[in-house]
Amino acid sequence: MDVLPAQQKFFISEKIPVISKSAPSQLVDLAIESQISRITKQTVLGGDESFFVADLGQVTQQHRRWLRCLPGVQPYYAVKCNSDPTLLKFLANLGTGFDCASVEEMRAVLNLGVDPTRIIFANPCKSPASLTFARSTGIFCTTFDNIDELDSIKKHMPESQLILRIYANDDSALISFGEKFGAQLDTTASLLSRAWELGLEVIGVSFHVGTGAKNPNAFCRAIRDASIAFSEAERLGFKPTILDIGGGFQDDCFENAASAIRNSIGVEFPKGVTTIAEPGRYYACQAYTLITRVLSRRRQLGSAAASGIPDMLYQSDGVYGNFLNVIMEKERMVPRLIGGKKSLGEYRYSIWGPTCDSVDCVVKDARFNSEVKVGDWLRYDNMGAYTTTTSTQFNGFNSSHETFYVSSETLPGY
Numbered sequence: 001m002d003v004l005p006a007q008q009k010f011f012i013s014e015k016i017p018v019i020s021k022s023a024p025s026q027l028v029d030l031a032i033e034s035q036i037s038r039i040t041k042q043t044v045l046g047g048d049e050s051f052f053v054a055d056l057g058q059v060t061q062q063h064r065r066w067l068r069c070l071p072g073v074q075p076y077y078a079v080k081c082n083s084d085p086t087l088l089k090f091l092a093n094l095g096t097g098f099d100c101a102s103v104e105e106m107r108a109v110l111n112l113g114v115d116p117t118r119i120i121f122a123n124p125c126k127s128p129a130s131l132t133f134a135r136s137t138g139i140f141c142t143t144f145d146n147i148d149e150l151d152s153i154k155k156h157m158p159e160s161q162l163i164l165r166i167y168a169n170d171d172s173a174l175i176s177f178g179e180k181f182g183a184q185l186d187t188t189a190s191l192l193s194r195a196w197e198l199g200l201e202v203i204g205v206s207f208h209v210g211t212g213a214k215n216p217n218a219f220c221r222a223i224r225d226a227s228i229a230f231s232e233a234e235r236l237g238f239k240p241t242i243l244d245i246g247g248g249f250q251d252d253c254f255e256n257a258a259s260a261i262r263n264s265i266g267v268e269f270p271k272g273v274t275t276i277a278e279p280g281r282y283y284a285c286q287a288y289t290l291i292t293r294v295l296s297r298r299r300q301l302g303s304a305a306a307s308g309i310p311d312m313l314y315q316s317d318g319v320y321g322n323f324l325n326v327i328m329e330k331e332r333m334v335p336r337l338i339g340g341k342k343s344l345g346e347y348r349y350s351i352w353g354p355t356c357d358s359v360d361c362v363v364k365d366a367r368f369n370s371e372v373k374v375g376d377w378l379r380y381d382n383m384g385a386y387t388t389t390t391s392t393q394f395n396g397f398n399s400s401h402e403t404f405y406v407s408s409e410t411l412p413g414y
């Protein structure tokens, strides 16, 4: 069976552009500085002053770490995490494939000249129109987890290469997908039978433990379940070859998770299996720094001041913009004041987005060692994952900011 012919090797092709080689933090600092001085000269306070600085070297570094920890596991970057075309192009050059869930995501990747065999349409519940689009562009690899989807696939993309998405869940994940997607193990046999009856081709099994998974056991359990589904498929006559271990890789425990995953695959698939993954956050999160500006400040007076309620800062971006994770993932944001003069005192503020909604609070109690004033700039690190892709224009505030790119790293051999 000729499935995804290129997947055994990484798709490294073009050279990675090197903008400059230097200490990563220093490069980002310089980019921030020069952008701030440009804006300060040009605009009256209150235009769209937020901006991103992206260090593509961080992406290279994560990729190198991936190759080291999960050798032979082809990553298909999950586009929904951050669909910045420059990032997508950079990842394409590094040699990743892509996990797309919609027509627009597929189009974005195809527009870069990426071969359709490097794309998985990893949405188990697809519209007929999106199946027709995928088929017309040569994207045939897709996931399913229910009977109606199989009927729809039979009708709109009969030559598809199917991956059965099974249920998996890490209770510790920031956002779990268990309730929305994934076939329970007591349903996989009947789903596979139906696929067989319809004459469809099942090439593998996938799962997604949830974004921000902390517990490597979730991967181990899912790999064991996947091996059970593999056996069921083989018993029917399919020849599944692909194990897709999904996304959910957490930066701070990646090495642990990777070693648990390698171990489990060795145990559950003693004859070996072609393994692929769909990391999103892992590649995008650290690379982006967001800079916001303080647009106004409300100092407490009267009894609020007397009872120590912090003064309030209103900045140029909030939870309806690039800070949705404050609500979705209960992420605690840690702003740093750019260029503040240190003093001995501690200054406490609550920080709010620009909209008129009271849930638009980015930090309840931020501490600085100098006073923060209107016109000051705040820096937030690790803002590359689920920020730009979930932002809105609520209340008329623009949240699609400009991004400035630096690169602190190159791959060895380039």
Ligand SMILES: *Cc1c(COP(=O)(O)O)cnc(C)c1O
Residues within 6 Å of the ligand: 078, 080, 081, 099, 122, 208, 210, 211, 212, 246, 247, 248, 249, 278, 279, 280, 281, 282
């Ligand atoms: C969102 C998603 C991913 C990426 O998850 P991360 O936590 O960002 O790694 C991968 N696969 C599927 C099917 C997804 O829905």
